[in-house]
Amino acid sequence: MSGDALERDLFDREPDDRIRVLDADGTVVAPELEPALEAETLRSMYRDMRFSRRFDERMISLQRQGRLGTDSSLAGQEGSQIGSTYALADDDMLSFQYREHGTLVARDLPWEYLLYWMGHEDGNAALAEIDVFPLNISIAAHLPHIVGWSWAAKLNGDDRVGVAHFGDGSTSEGDFHEVLNFAGVVGRGPTARGM
Numbered sequence: 001m002s003g004d005a006l007e008r009d010l011f012d013r014e015p016d017d018r019i020r021v022l023d024a025d026g027t028v029v030a031p032e033l034e035p036a037l038e039a040e041t042l043r044s045m046y047r048d049m050r051f052s053r054r055f056d057e058r059m060i061s062l063q064r065q066g067r068l069g070t071d072s073s074l075a076g077q078e079g080s081q082i083g084s085t086y087a088l089a090d091d092d093m094l095s096f097q098y099r100e101h102g103t104l105v106a107r108d109l110p111w112e113y114l115l116y117w118m119g120h121e122d123g124n125a126a127l128a129e130i131d132v133f134p135l136n137i138s139i140a141a142h143l144p145h146i147v148g149w150s151w152a153a154k155l156n157g158d159d160r161v162g163v164a165h166f167g168d169g170s171t172s173e174g175d176f177h178e179v180l181n182f183a184g185v186v187g188r189g190p191t192a193r194g195m
């Protein structure tokens with residue numbers, strides 16, 4: 001199946017139609033949907049997904065013990081977080097909300113990140129080293145920043161892309177609609193991933 005046909009097939013469907021590549025035993029049941037990725041890349045993505053789930057379980061446990069201030073669980077979002085980050089170059093700019101720890105796992109998770117969740121701003125400083133914006137709690141407020149960064153990249157002749165992660169809640173905020181308008185006008189916006 002060509003890329004165009006595959007895309008049409010994935011999107012031209014009922015919302016509750018199930019798309020399945022593997023069955024519960026790991027057997028490929030839809031070879032035409034199998035991604036064209038090397039076995040080692042697939043293994044690496046799976047390792048990162050498992051690591052993210054384990055990391056999440058530990059974070060919840062530490063939070064319940066009072067050893068972290070707060071926590072936002074990523075459970076169930078491993079695939080979209082890891083998959084979308086693997087699709088990027090290492091220096092593409094990421095801006096996430098607060099539960100997309102898996103995007104950092106795909107970039108070798110700096111341990112200093114934990115400091116943020118213990119109330120220390122140095123956790124955000126470590127993210128700058130891996131081309132990730134400071135963590136954002138204010139819903140949708142990071143979106144204008146990433147579009148601005150993307151526009152600046154365009155003006156500088158830089159072909160890196162900016163990617164924002166956000167929840168469905170963002171779509172009720174003015175910032176979300178403003179960035180769509182702005183990105184439409186300046187001709188370059190973030191690759192957006194809504195949850």
Ligand SMILES: Cc1ncc(C[n+]2csc(CCOP(=O)(O)OP(=O)(O)O)c2C)c(N)n1
Nearest residue numbers: 097099137138139140166167168169170195
């Ligand atoms: C501007 C703003 N308003 C309200 C809140 C309080 N708040 C924290 S999490 C949250 C829910 C956000 O839902 P969504 O964007 O779908 O993300 P999810 O947590 O479901 O991943 C809200 C309203 C906030 N952080 N920022």
Ligand SMILES: [Mg+2]
Nearest residue numbers: 167168169195
């Ligand atoms: Mg939500």
